[in-house]
Amino acid sequence: MSSRSEDRQIPAKRVRLSREQRHRQLLDVAWRLAREEGTDALTLPRLAEEAGITKPVIYDHFGTRNGLLTALYQDFDARQTKVIDAALTAREPTLDGTAKVIAASYVECVLAQGREIPGVLAGLAGSPELETVKRDYQLAFIEKCRKALAPCTGPKGIAQSSFWAMLGAADALSHAAASDAITADQARAELYEIITAMVGRSHG
Secondary structure (H helix, E strand, O other): OOOHHHHOOOOOOOOOOOHHHHHHHHHHHHHHHHHHHOHHHOOHHHHHHHHOOOHHHHHHHHOOHHHHHHHHHHHHHHHHHHHHHHHHHHOOOOHHHHHHHHHHHHHHHHHHHOOOHHHHHHHOOOOHHHHHHHHHHHHHHHHHHHHHHHHHOOOOOOOHHHHHHHHHHHHHHHHHHHOOOOOHHHHHHHHHHHHHHHHHHOOO
């Protein structure tokens, strides 16, 4: 005959998340909040409530609302970098193949989270945190494109100003596609033309 203690259910152990796992969870909840309710809903107390944890944990991870928004921007850029790196590794090492990969991966990354990013950027407008992080990612992206396109360029190479113009166009076209002002195909095709024209000028 079994004892009562044997019949009792043992309660499931509560899994304690590592700091990195908790950080990932909080970012995922923040992205969902931004998508469903807009960036204005992204306050630290609201995020704590939505994630079901105490406010001190949220403040320990992000410090301020600007810290949270900056972390979201970094998360977006890290994923964008990963996608573009993988696409460049697998590309045809030709101008056509490289330009298509840069254009397609940039547009697709923004479309994946594009409706939330403008709100994050607007919330951080004028923020020193954003300016530092954004500039670092922009310079890294430009250098990545320079290396990928180097075998296709002429002896004088591509001017730094041309890369900045390309990056501005990539942002504008991607966000236009995210807001349905143009189609994703139009954004990719236009960005492809801009990249190939930029390389063509390096041969002149």
